Amino acid sequence: MSSYTAHFKVWRGDADGGGLADYQVEVNDGEVVLDIIHRLQATQAADLAVRWNCKAGKCGSCSAEVNGRPRLMCMTRMSVFSREETVTVTPMRTFPVIRDLVTDVSFNYTKAREVPAFVPPQGVAAGEYRMAQQDVERSQEFRKCIECFLCQNTCHVVRDHDENKPAFSGPRFLMRVAELDMHPLDAAAEAGLDRAASAQDEHGLGYCNITKCCTEVCPEGIHITDNALIPLKERAVDRKYDPLVWLGSKIRRRGQ
Structure with missing residues (x-):
């Protein structure tokens, strides 16, 4: 299994404001954006808030915006991005932010x-x-x-x-x-x-x-x-x- 290091920008903050934080994180073959967010939680940002449940595209919990497009993180494969591309993950813009990638729906x-x-x-x-x-x-x-x-x-x-x-x-x-x-x-x-x-x-x-x-x-x-x-x-x-x-x-x- 091959791996590479990807550049991620993830929105961090709460209802009072925030901004994009930079991360260098390992990516393996076959992974999805939610895998990378979990790896960030495990290795660099233990307090990163994200909502998810089934990781099978059936619960609708992990909605976010990836490179500006509303997507399910568990259904967005890393293979759709080039290895040199910066992947930006932000909360859904239409709803109030609670913390990090979690919004009030x-x-x-x-x-x-x-x-x-x-x-x-x-x-x-x-x-x-x-x-x-x-x-x-x-x-x-x-x-x-x-x-x-x-x-x-x-x-x-x-x-x-x-x-x-x-x-x-x-x-x-x-x-x-x-x-x-x-x-x-x-x-x-x-x-x-x-x-x-x-x-x-x-x-x-x-x-x-x-x-x-x-x-x-x-x-x-x-x-x-x-x-x-x-x-x-x-x-x-x-x-x-x-x-x-x-x-x-x-x-x-x-x-x-």
């Missing part, structure tokens, strides 16, 4: 609680749910989300404009609204909840300008923009501005 949990849950259909027991396979496959893509919040971090609506956070849920949770809105068994409409309208009025769907930056950083390869956000935008616009859709909703409402 509680914003996302607040937004998650604001999305109304699945509404079971009336008169159908849970074991009796039936769906067409194409509907299963459509929503299954969104359920691959590991909540690493890289899409939230890279979305410039919140990344560059902190004032938008109260009104904008971000791509991860707009995707959740879209998943529920297209679910054939969700009875939200019967309960008086229009999910597409809610996405527009309560979750800030109109702020999204479909740059696809969220899709580009998703480690699960979910087509967030094309398969969730754009269709949700189309449904929201139809229900609000299409006169035939508007008239149909009035007729249905009158018949209830």
Whole structure:
């Protein structure tokens, strides 16, 4: 097994400020950035704070920015960088720093609680749910989300404009609204909840300008923009501005 010495710059600090610290650290074949961060903890920076858990790209814990790109450290192989390249590791920029590479992502949990849950259909027991396979496959893509919040971090609506956070849920949770809105068994409409309208009025769907930056950083390869956000935008616009859709909703409402 061959090894070499790499130059790392790692952000050190807390909510009051900090900066990049330089390290020379050994790298072995097949290692990922998280391996190097662990080696730094073991050999040079025992107090370096980093959040991680599974080291298999499934828990979403080790999100950070590596050379300016939001990534999972456990899924970023050192082989993608040249041996002469300086590797810079910084915390996710969109969320407040707690210490070193650990950020406060509680914003996302607040937004998650604001999305109304699945509404079971009336008169159908849970074991009796039936769906067409194409509907299963459509929503299954969104359920691959590991909540690493890289899409939230890279979305410039919140990344560059902190004032938008109260009104904008971000791509991860707009995707959740879209998943529920297209679910054939969700009875939200019967309960008086229009999910597409809610996405527009309560979750800030109109702020999204479909740059696809969220899709580009998703480690699960979910087509967030094309398969969730754009269709949700189309449904929201139809229900609000299409006169035939508007008239149909009035007729249905009158018949209830």
